[in-house]
Amino acid sequence: MAVVEGLPSGLSVRAEDINAELARRQAGHGRGDRMKIERDEVEILSGLRFGRTLGSPVALLIRNRDWANWREKMAQDGEGKGIPPLLTARPGHADLAGILKYGHKDVRNVLERASARETAARVAAASLARIFLREMDVGIAGHVLSIGNVRVSEEARGNWDSAVRSEKSVLRMADPGAEARAIRLINRARKSGTSAGGTVETIATGVPPGLGSFSSWDRRLDARLAGAVMSVPAVKGVEIGGGFALSALPGSMVHDEIFTGGGKDALRKGKISLPFHRKTNRGGGLEGGMSNGEPVIVHAAMKPIPTQSRPLRTVSIGTWKPDRAHRERSDVCAVPACSVVVEAMVAVVLADAFLEKFGGDSMRELKYNYAGYLRMIGAR
DSSP states (O other): EEEEOOOOOOOOOHHHHHHHHHHHOOOOOTTTTHHOOOOOOEEEEEEETTTTEEEOEEEEEEOOOOHHHHHHHHHHHHTTTTOOOOOOOOSSSHHHHHHHTTSSTTHHHHHHSSSSHHHHHHHHHHHHHHHHHHTTTTTEEEEEEETTTEEEGGGTTHHHHHHHGGGGSTTTTOOOOHHHHHHHHHHHHHTTOOOOEEEEEEEEEETTTTOOOSGGGGGGGHHHHOOOOOOTTTTTEEETTEEEEEGGSSSGSSSOOOOSSSSSSSSGGOOSOOOOOEEOTTTEEEEEEESSOOOOOEEEEOOOOOSSSSOOOEBBBBTOOOEEEEOOOOOOOOHHHHHHHHHHHHHHHHHHHHEEEEEEEBBBHHHHHHHHHHHTTTOO
């Protein structure tokens, strides 16, 4: 269940648009058996009438098909009475820290909620943010930059067309050669009983200057984006624009110079014309905690999934004696799915920043406020 608050009234929402995003999250070479069971579909329980938001909370429900299998298993064991507790913690997962924090004895009390399965609800909720942003002429696309040590060509990095083209790839990689090598890498990982991580990129176009703020640390847009993306399970690093690589360069090669006159469509489809332009976007569309009118670019690094088909060494809970981690049904590689989830979190943050900046309880009022702002800063 996901409950979304703060959406203006009058936003047209279709369940099929949400289901399309849920299907994107489930796809990808390297996914596990769970994705063969689930066919995620949303039920919209509140907040809409005749296909449009009312301004009240929108409740979204996704049913787990796998729950039927668990109910059958519990019935066979006397409604769970015969199911022994799970007493081994996987290295790299929430298992050990979770049972210590909450005082549990059964690891399953932690691992079910800590599972990345919860990102299905995030993607469903973020679909509403994406629909809202489309109404504001903001586009969001993401793709996979690397899996293991296999990287796409440098030309694909920061490239909107490449991100869009990646939708046709089973690994969300715009480079066919890299995709073929990555598939072989994933197959080798599966055969050897391990898993593979990688990096993803999300690009948001049409973002106007001035979202976020420099005045307070918790309102800085880059901080909000980094926190939201870092909350995605297995993500261990976040970059904005050039990120860590910029630290090794002189300032003259880092900062994006500003030139007079409108340039190429820094804002998607040229619907907003600004009286200035830049020839580079190493800052990833953010300066001083605010959007600057260039595309917002966010990178995330996903570690390999903790569950291994050849379990790692651990200890048994309670006795603390040497043991082997338990094996759950899991993916070998979920980097393409991570790409979709990162897109979702970027959409949520940007939608929130839009609503914060332009206000309005209805789409009509919000668009009126937005148009006035663009006129004020010299846009046509």
